[in-house]
Amino acid sequence: MFLTRNTQPVTRKYMIKLVDIHKSFGQQKVLDGLNLDIEDGKTTVIIGGSGGGKSVLLKHIIGLLKPDSGQVFVDDIDIASLNDKGLNEVRKKFGMLFQEAALFDSMNVMGNVAFPLREHTRKKEKEIREIVRERLKAVGLLGVENKMPSELSGGMRKRVGLARAIAMHPQIVLFDEPTTGLDPVMTEAINELIVETQKNFDLTCVVISHDVQSIFTVGHKIAMLYKGRIIEYGTPEKIKMSSNPVLRQFLSGSLEGPISVI
């Protein structure tokens, strides 16, 4: 049953379902029977060590990688079995903010944010510019439309990246380590922005992060990825109280514990 968003309370609880995902690169097993449900209209933060497969997991959700076995359901469609055309249709539900923003450096800010609109809609140029300005305003950046990405600071780039991700008013936005490489103040600003954007645009957000401070600010639900599986899942309160030794070690940043360094 399909209900339009915004008019009806959400009836289906999960927007994304990952079922028994296995993925290896050569000899290295990265995802090992991973299961995770991502709630509709909420922000789920996936945490885990560097190089622990968080990005790989995110790439599975949007079909940039296909699992060796297992299923990825987005809005009840198994995207692991789709061809390119079907995948593109599903991808129109998504926006994604990349780690270094991945702005096209051959285009200015206007061109970047307008890109999906020019690509997928028949809107008039004037209307597109209007939407771009609106989105830039939503991320707190106005008056930079004609700047090139190389002229922007790291924090501004992320904002433009977010404006581009929400240009088409997607249902789901993925964030690949949104606060990595930013100073503490900018980190807080970006976290606030994620929270606000999620609320204002009624988004399902998936954030991957290893920044402990950010996790509790932005997450409604938190999932810990360790050795290719989700070992703990729950509300921030539950995660804070968890007695799982891996999680305890991760949150406290201690060298002692089950997570081995090197």
Add this chain to the structure above:
Amino acid sequence: MNKIAATVDNFGRAILENIEEMGRILILFLSVLAWMARPPLKLRLIFKQMEFVGVKSIFVVVLTGTFTGMVMALQGYYGFRMFNAESLVGSTVALGMTRELGPVLTALMVTARAGSAMAAELGTMRVTEQIDALYVMAANPVKHLIVPRVIAGVIMLPALTIVSDFMGILGGYFVGVPVLGINSGAFINNINKLVDLGDIYNGLIKAAFFGLILSVVGCYKGFNTTGGAEGVGKATTEAVVLAAISILISDYFLTAIMF
């Protein structure tokens, strides 16, 4: 014994890898064809690439063409003088330029200038996730990035070759007639008599084919870059080497087929 086995093993593996790579380049080429057939073509992007590949290469092509024609006239003169056949210098330069040196030298210069840039640009886009960003926004990178470059290569290489041919003959004339004292009428007359349009056309067909090679190879290497800044550098070098070798080898076979 083990060492020999290992050597044979490595050799076989290298051959297999090369064949595999050729297959992947061919697949990329086929998908370029498929996307070319699917409108709308991105005209703005195509013109931008045509400017980069073509217009901005004119200077180097003029220089190489002119000096190649000049040196050919000089070398030819010493040979033909032994038989009192100096008046054939003009037609030798013209045939050499149109059939062989125009297309090949142009292609090698453009490979160095534009083929390398294609690999570097696409490689950088790959390692900074801009190519992933295209996929995520449901925009196919082959259509957006590779098709315009290949079209630009195929159209602009023959155009540049015409420039190169012309400048080469002009360079030959200025060395042959005023410097070496060949009769101007004989110089031009022999070109008219011995060079026919077929020589020029076949040279241009070659040029178009070389344009295809250098753009597809440059894009392939860039598109499949891995490993950060070092990877981009490696992709660029490999693109230039592979494209240059492919151009020279295919030149032999094209010549054998056409002339």
